Amino acid sequence: MSDRATYFQQLTQRESDLAWTGMRLDFNRIEEWHRSGQKAWNVGSGSVLDTADALTEPHQVSHLLGYLLHTAVDHLHALKTLLADAEAQHTFAPYTLIRGSIEAASTALWILQDADPRLVAQRALHLEHQNLWDQRRATKLVDKDADFDEDRLALLKKALTRNNLTTAVVKKPLHVSETIATAAAVFALPASCLTWQLCSAAAHGRPWAKQFLTLFEAHDDDGISKTLSGELTSNQLAMAISLNNACDVFDKARTVRTAHSRNPNHTGSSFTNPSSGLHLVTKRLR
Numbered sequence: 001m002s003d004r005a006t007y008f009q010q011l012t013q014r015e016s017d018l019a020w021t022g023m024r025l026d027f028n029r030i031e032e033w034h035r036s037g038q039k040a041w042n043v044g045s046g047s048v049l050d051t052a053d054a055l056t057e058p059h060q061v062s063h064l065l066g067y068l069l070h071t072a073v074d075h076l077h078a079l080k081t082l083l084a085d086a087e088a089q090h091t092f093a094p095y096t097l098i099r100g101s102i103e104a105a106s107t108a109l110w111i112l113q114d115a116d117p118r119l120v121a122q123r124a125l126h127l128e129h130q131n132l133w134d135q136r137r138a139t140k141l142v143d144k145d146a147d148f149d150e151d152r153l154a155l156l157k158k159a160l161t162r163n164n165l166t167t168a169v170v171k172k173p174l175h176v177s178e179t180i181a182t183a184a185a186v187f188a189l190p191a192s193c194l195t196w197q198l199c200s201a202a203a204h205g206r207p208w209a210k211q212f213l214t215l216f217e218a219h220d221d222d223g224i225s226k227t228l229s230g231e232l233t234s235n236q237l238a239m240a241i242s243l244n245n246a247c248d249v250f251d252k253a254r255t256v257r258t259a260h261s262r263n264p265n266h267t268g269s270s271f272t273n274p275s276s277g278l279h280l281v282t283k284r285l286r
Contacts, residue, residue: 010215011237019236026240026247027080033254034077041066041257048260051117052124056159061124065108065257072104072250079243089234091214092202098246099199102192103176105246105253109183112256120260121163126170128156133173187252195245213238 011019043049043062053060079097082088111123132148139146160166177196184192201209214232 010217011235015237019240022240023083023236023243026243027084029247029251030073030076030080033073033250037070041069041261043261044263046264047262048115048117048120048264049257050261052120055117055121055163056124056128058155059124059128059159061111061120062261064124064127065111068104068108068111069250069253069257072101072108072253075101075104076243076246076250089236091232091234092205094234094239095199095202095213095242098242099196099203101246102180102196102199102249105250106180106183106192106196107176108253109187109189109249109256110179112253112260113182113186115260118163122165122170125156125159125163125165126172126174128159129167129170130174132156133171183249187256189245189249189252191245192249195242199242213242 041062043053049062049065053062075097079094082090082094082097107127111120111127113123114120132152136146136148157167160170177193180196181193184190198209198212200206202213210232213235215235217231217233
């Protein structure tokens, strides 16, 4: 195949049909997750999250996780609405939604990466400090003398003291790539890192990813001119694969969060002796 021919990418009818079949299955999962809403985020007494909530009061970990998972499924449902309900097929916008879902769900998994409520609490407090730092940075855009929200900072410091932590422990900035990579490694989600990078490229207009995410429809190519006349179009197969990867990350986060919120039926030794190899089986919804 010539270099020129590589630009003219098209899907076969079978590939297109396969992509839409896969996306429709994921749309069904997304609709069920969206319908269940906040009813899915109860916390059982004596569970890992119940203990972590007490350690992080008033910054309850379960509330943070609920916010992250609501964010993740909201992005997915918006994509479902765009593609299935509105029947609109944009070239790059869907990847922005997929990217946002992967980021939020992976952050939830980063918090929940083991069953020790003390470590779960520490990671949640780390994110709370990051939240205050981001708020301060945003406020400085309109008020150069702005500083941390004093009331919220005081509450955070009390929670840190309760957990024998200092601001020095939680002040290290977190990059989303770090949380995604950790979640991918701990919960066997290797496709999430590459999917997130591709989606980020689409969101930021970085051309390097277009050969993986788009198709090119040529207009009257003479085979000679250095200028190719045509337009980039949506690649349904790439979108279906990316969506499925995002759904798998959310499903894993939902499953782990549910397991950590159940009443324990054992002595509790696993809370203080977490297994680094903990992997929970994902159950697909139909």
